[in-house]
Every structure is written in structure tokens, then in C-alpha cells.
Amino acid sequence: MQIQGTGALITGGASGLGLATAKRLAAAGAHVTIADLPSSPGEQVAAELGGVFAAADVTDAEQVRAAVAAAQQAAPLRIVVNCAGIAPPAKVLDRDGNPGSLADFEKIIRINLIGTYNVIGQASAVIAQNQPTESGDRGVIVNTASVAAFDGQIGQPAYSASKGGVHAMTLPIARELARYGIRVCTIAPGIMETPMLAGLPEAAQDSLGQQVPYPSRLGRPDEYAVLAQQIVENGYLNGETIRLDGAIRMAPK
16 A cells, blocks of 8 residues: 555654654655654654644543544544553562562553554544545554564563454454455564663663574664555555564563
8 A cells, every 4th residue: 555645643653663653654655643642752753754643542542532533634544553552571479479460460451452452443443434545445554562472571471461462353353354445464573672671771782682593683663664664565464463573582581
């Protein structure tokens, strides 16, 4: 599907993978809408890209509906990229052998999995009403999972479950939305240079990069953005989760 002139909604678009994707899609001619928390630099980012900022918590149906409406107003919405998410550690048992916080587990699931599902539902309802392109496409939805969906580490039960859920729902949603000409794919990044890792010492970041078979470094946000763009443009990619990880398979810890 051609990107030029289309509306694109990117959640978590004020930083990290979402920011890189917003920049790349804007450069390709999309009318970009950044959906992120009010506390984010989303308004500044949107202004720099000539786009729109929609303050939204992805777990809030009304806020997401408003963000989708803002994106649709800018241009017919055809591209959605779900990058909003969190990755705090949360073990089953704490250091004293007591059960970990159920509230922490629920929060991670709610933002990463339910938030993604919420955006898909609100956005697809609008995309399905738009006129198809000459090729019959109405839109493309790109979700973000993680290699933790497949080989999660100690301390990642909640994060792995949330990202495993994103992976698992990709195919059934792609099958359901096929009748509307909407494709759905998911990217499962490995260890990426994002704000989530920026707080680690440089030596720790280098150590993580060396665990990647090739290239032995952290992944770059723009490499995620390139893949997101290629999913949009390649009309035969659908219902698939693509690992973007330099062939890493995560160790237990």
C-alpha cells in the first residue's frame, strides 16, 4: 500500500520505536498522528513532523477513540502502528519468597496487551468505513510484541505474557479483518536502543549487544521503523509475527 497522503496513527509515538516510525512514515508522505501520554513530548514531536498530537492512554477507550478521530480528520486513516508499552520486571516470588504484586502483573497486561487490542478495535472500526485503494486495501495495522513472547527471561512473566498475547491474537485478527481489506502484522523486536535501556550503564548495554549473534549490537529504532514501513508497503504480508533480533535467543537471565 502506498504511504503518500495516508493517515497514520502511532501509539507511543513520542519516543523510542514509535518516534522512529513516526519520522519514517512522515518522511514517506503520511499525515502522522502521535498518540501518547500527556506527560510525553508528543506535542513537540508532532509539530516537528507537521502532524497532530492526541494525548491518550491506550487503555482508555474514549481517549483512543478521540485519537483515532483526530487521525482520520487529518487524512483517511490507513496505517496504525502500536508501539505503546512498558517493561518493568515483575517476578512471581519476591526476595522473601512471597507472591509478587498482582497489581503490577495486571498493569503490564493491561497496557501492553489490552491497550493494543483497544487501539486495534477503535482504529479498525474507522478504517473499515474508508474507501479502499485501487488495489482493494483499506489499511494496515502493525503491532509490537517482543522476543520475550518466545524466550522470556526470569523476571519477565508479565511482560512475556503480554507480548505473547499480542503475537497470539495477530493471526485471528488478521483473518477477521481480511474481509475489510485490512492487514495485521506484528514485529517482535530483540534488544533495542530505546529509552527502556537508556538508563543502563554503557558497559551493560555493550554486554547485551554482544549477546546478539550478528550483528553483535543493540538494534536501532530506525531498523524497526524500516520494517514497519515495509510491512505497510508489501501487500502480501499479513497475519505474521516477524522477529527483528539479530538471531538472538534470550538466556534464562
